[in-house]
Structure formats: structure tokens, C-alpha cells
Amino acid sequence: EPEVTQTPSHQVTQMGQEVILHCVPISNHLYFYWYRQILGQKVEFLVSFYNNEISEKSEIFDDQFSVERPDGSNFTLKIRSTKLEDSAMYFCASTSSGIYEQYFGPGTRLTVT
Amino acid sequence: AQSVTQPDIHITVSEGASLELRCNYSYGATPYLFWYVQSPGQGLQLLLKYFSGDTLVQGIKGFEAEFKRSQSSFNLRKPSVHWSDAAEYFCAVSGYNFNKFYFGSGTKLNVKP
Numbered sequence: 097e098p099e100v101t102q103t104p105s106h107q108v109t110q111m112g113q114e115v116i117l118h119c120v121p122i123s124n125h126l127y128f129y130w131y132r133q134i135l136g137q138k139v140e141f142l143v144s145f146y147n148n149e150i151s152e153k154s155e156i157f158d159d160q161f162s163v164e165r166p167d168g169s170n171f172t173l174k175i176r177s178t179k180l181e182d183s184a185m186y187f188c189a190s191t192s193s194g195i196y197e198q199y200f201g202p203g204t205r206l207t208v209t
Numbered sequence: 210a211q212s213v214t215q216p217d218i219h220i221t222v223s224e225g226a227s228l229e230l231r232c233n234y235s236y237g238a239t240p241y242l243f244w245y246v247q248s249p250g251q252g253l254q255l256l257l258k259y260f261s262g263d264t265l266v267q268g269i270k271g272f273e274a275e276f277k278r279s280q281s282s283f284n285l286r287k288p289s290v291h292w293s294d295a296a297e298y299f300c301a302v303s304g305y306n307f308n309k310f311y312f313g314s315g316t317k318l319n320v321k322p
Contacts, residue, residue, distance in 0.1 A: 102252075129309065137314070138313065139299065139301075139310075141309040141310065141311070152308075154309075187252065187253065196258070196260060197243060197255050198303075199255070200245070200252045200253035201252050202250070202252035
């Protein structure tokens with residue numbers, strides 16, 4: 097069964113450093129999402145992406161964040177200058193026309209020290 | 210405002226006992242409702258979904274959920290729990306047109322032998 101994959105599974109970085117989280121959505125999907133889950137808190141929406149542009153973003157998704165689909169298969173989330181409060185599990189998800197459930201990857205745990 | 214409430218943070222049941230996990234939602238339009246399960250180190254796996262029609266929906270692993278519009282609820286049930294069901298369960302609500310998901314805080318299920 098097709099699945100969403102994410103790399104790395106765990107990323108440790110120092111405050112102020114840039115990180116890029118990688119996702120490979122299911123191949124025929126057209127809608128892509130990033131969510132995050134701070135330890136002990138809800139899974140919360142960051143951004144959705146369709147047709148090579150952001151379709152919606154949350155107030156968390158400020159200028160420090162960006163997303164890109166560089167090559168038609170990968171979907172990346174970049175944090176330009178990480179803060180301690182960016183430490184969280186980041187989930188990528190995808191879906192397509194005719195289906196409404198989102199398929200989630202296993203997540204990348206980001207630890208900012 | 211859109212939100213999902215899962216009132217039980219932790220639940221412990223004995224193997225073979227029945228299970229009900231509660232979910233209440235607030236959503237301004239026709240809700241699409243989902244239950245996901247997350248095992249340690251794993252991504253979010255879809256258990257079942259409700260879009261329309263029969264308000265009792267069947268999912269994988271023997272789970273079912275009932276949509277009650279009058280109570281704004283979508284409770285998850287299983288008649289006989291197995292040790293492998295120990296995991297965290299998330300209720301989510303979305304709307305039409307590939308909208309973002311709103312997640313509840315999750316319920317951690319512990320299964321006693």
C-alpha cells in the first residue's frame with residue numbers, strides 16, 4: 097500500500113540554525129500538508145499546498161517557515177532560524193481529489209537545543 | 210470556532226473488555242470526521258471516517274464509530290479490546306474541499322492483560 101515517507105526520523109539542531117524536513121507524499125496525490133505536535137499538545141495545522149502554491153497557512157507559519165515541492169515528488173518544510181519552541185514532531189500529509197482523508201507520514205522529531 | 214475535544218487523556222481497559230473513546234466537535238459547516246491511531250514511533254493511521262449517510266461507520270481492526278449530530282459527537286467503539294490496540298487515538302474534523310484537519314488532544318489507551 098502506498099505511504100507517505102519522511103526523513104529524517106529525528107533531527108537535532110542548534111538554535112538559530114536552518115533545518116529542512118523532507119517528505120515524499122503518495123505519488124498521485126495533489127494536496128500536501130504539514131502539521132506539528134509539540135510534546136503533550138494537539139496536532140496542529142501549519143500549511144497546505146496545492147498546485148505549487150500555499151493554499152492556506154496558520155498563524156504559526158510565519159516568515160521563518162517555507163515549503164517547497166522542488167522536483168515533483170518531494171515536499172519540504174524549511175525553518176530558517178530555529179527556536180527552542182520549534183521543537184516538536186512534524187507530520188507531512190497528502191490527499192487527492194475524491195478522497196478526503198489525509199494520509200500521514202511517520203513524522204520527524206525536531207529537537208532544537 | 211472549530212475544535213475537537215477528547216475528554217479522556219488516558220484510559221485503561223482490560224483485554225477483552227469493550228471500549229468507547231469520546232469525541233466532541235465544533236465545526237461551522239458540514240463536518241467530515243475521522244479517527245486516527247498512533248502507535249509509538251509510528252505515523253497516524255486512519256481507522257475510519259464519516260462523510261455522510263449511515264451514522265454508524267465501520268473501520269479497520271474491528272473499530273466502529275457513531276456520528277450523532279444532535280450531540281456533536283463521534284465516539285469510537287470496539288466490543289473487545291486486544292493488547293495490540295494499546296496506542297494513542299486522535300479524533301479529527303475537517304470540511305469539504307481539502308480543508309485542514311482540526312485534531313483533538315488524543316486519548317492514550319492502555320490495555321491490561
